[in-house]
Amino acid sequence: MTTRSGRSGGFTLLEMLVVLAIIGILAGIGYFNYLRQIRIGQVREAATQVATDLRTARDSAMRLTQPASISWTTTTPISSYNLNLPGRNTARNVPNSLNFVCQSGCDSKKIAYQAPYGELNGATGTILRFDSPLVDKIFYVKVVGVTGKVILTDKL
Template sequence: MRTQGFTLVEVLIVIGIIGVLMGLAMPTYLGWLAASEAQQAATTLAQEIQRVRTDVKRATLSTTGAQPQASLTTTANSTSFTAAGRTVSLSNARIQTARTLTFEAPYGTLVLPTGTSLPLTITVSSSRNATKTRTVRVISLLGKVVVQ
């Protein structure tokens, strides 16, 4: 009489095949995960640049008559940045470029430091794999942002 089920040898062969397939798929998955983290961080940074610009456009003239300004500041090799006085943390990503972007009312125009030209770039990389990077570019004085 034969009992139904798997033998130990059959189970070990299946486990071996699964191990080989996982070994082949894991590097691809980790590369995709790192690229995805860099893309998410770059998108967050681009959205915060637009938010700072929008906030300064909505600001009204102060009682002293000075134009309201708002800034976004990044620090090299950092996992966070400051946007209009608020700290934003990036999960599993690092900012590679130190830069300060200042926008002024009433149109939310970008104030360029002396000797600086457009586009202004900020590079973001994955914390898992530093070769997976995305670049956030501010390409106009009106704050147009492109993620590459």
């Protein structure tokens, strides 16, 4: 199609390059945000696994009226732990090659629930910190009070 001035209608090469550059910049920003969200999800998954295992230990101590615990051997950082339930002990690894740090209440390297009420044995609270060097988001698993209630949060 030709206009009055003799130019054909459409886009110039320069206009197309500018549009492609803008699309490339937006795609790059979106990609890095996507990667950040994936890494945050991995940290959350690791914290959720340990919190779930702590709840399982507490529930087993109450339901089966036998002590249950989670224990680890290293001081820090912790990449694996043992889930000690009545009748079975399971070695567990923190998912996605992440680690956690026991921030407070970890002198015995163990969180033990006593039967029949699922109370903590000799401790009144523990805080486990989950983070990754690749993201700035930190998750905490708190074992609170004598009752040993497990809370997963992103606030200390």
